[in-house]
Amino acid sequence: MISMRLIGFRSSILLLAAVCSILCGCESMESVGSTVKDRFSGVPPKVRTVDGNPRQVYEAARQAMEGLGYEFTSGGPAQGRLEGLSRIGEGDNFRSSRQRSISIHLQDMDGGKVEVQVQMTEIVEEDSNRSTKPATETSLRDSPAFDIFFSELERCLPAAKAK
Numbered sequence: 001m002i003s004m005r006l007i008g009f010r011s012s013i014l015l016l017a018a019v020c021s022i023l024c025g026c027e028s029m030e031s032v033g034s035t036v037k038d039r040f041s042g043v044p045p046k047v048r049t050v051d052g053n054p055r056q057v058y059e060a061a062r063q064a065m066e067g068l069g070y071e072f073t074s075g076g077p078a079q080g081r082l083e084g085l086s087r088i089g090e091g092d093n094f095r096s097s098r099q100r101s102i103s104i105h106l107q108d109m110d111g112g113k114v115e116v117q118v119q120m121t122e123i124v125e126e127d128s129n130r131s132t133k134p135a136t137e138t139s140l141r142d143s144p145a146f147d148i149f150f151s152e153l154e155r156c157l158p159a160a161k162a163k
Contacts, residue, residue, distance in 0.1 A: 042139065043119065043139035043140070043141050045103075045105070045117035045118055045119045046117070046118050046119075046146040046150075047115060047116065047117050047118075048115075048116050048150050048153075049109065049113050049114070049115050049116070050113065050114055050116055050153065050154065050157060051112060051113060051114075051157070052112065052113075052114055052157055052158065053108075053112065053114070054077065054080060054106055054108045054114055055077050056157065056158055057106055057114040057116065057153075057157070058077040058080070058082070058106060059077075059156075060153055060156035060157045060158070061082055061104050061106065061116065061153055061156075062082055063156040064149060064152035064153040064155070064156045065082060065084045065102055065104065065149070066084075067152055067156070068148065068149060068152055069086050069087060070084030070085060070086050070100075070102050071084055071085055071086075071087075072084050073085055075104075080105060080106040080107065080108070081103070081104060081105045081106065082102075082103075082104040083101070083102070083103050083104075084101065084102045085099060085100070085101050085102075086099055086100040086101075086102075087099070095126070096124060096125060096126045097124070097125050098122065098123070098124050098125075099122075099123045100120055100121065100122050100123070100140075100145075101120065101121045101123060101137075102118065102119070102120050102149070103118070103119045103120075103121075104116065104117070104118050105117040116150075116153065118146060118149060118150075119139065119140075120139070120140040120143060120145055120146065121137050121138065121139050121140065122137070122138050122140060123135050123136070123137050124136050124138070
């Protein structure tokens with residue numbers, strides 16, 4: 001009789017531990033799920049609407065991008081897009097390298113407004129002399145770099161300079 005209670009108590013403890021493990025893993029499973037989803041559908045761009053015409057916003061976006069250390073690589077005002085790359089920096093160890101790319105798309109809207117869509121990617125390459133692995137590119141989802149870019153963009157807009 002006592003051994004039956006002991007077995008039931010042990011089973012209850014094991015069941016409770018299993019449930020706790022499952023519930024604790026939900027958060028990590030959510031990040032795995034979003035990573036898999038990002039691979040197939042891509043990370044949506046961060047979007048803000050600013051005052052100005054497309055040409056002004058393009059120039060301000062280019063100034064903001066270059067002010068943050070990105071080198072302009074492609075795009076133009078007629079295309080409504082800009083692309084840039086940061087300098088190559090050291091990675092987690094001295095044999096790896098890290099770089100960021102930025103992609104900005106501008107959409108003219110009614111009422112003197114322009115929608116600015118920004119996507120950023122981090123590019124990491126392990127030791128290129130010894131590794132056959134290609135560089136990995138990871139789209140940034142919730143980086144503070146987006147807020148920094150949009151703040152710099154606002155500062156570079158002609159309306160902000162007139163204040």
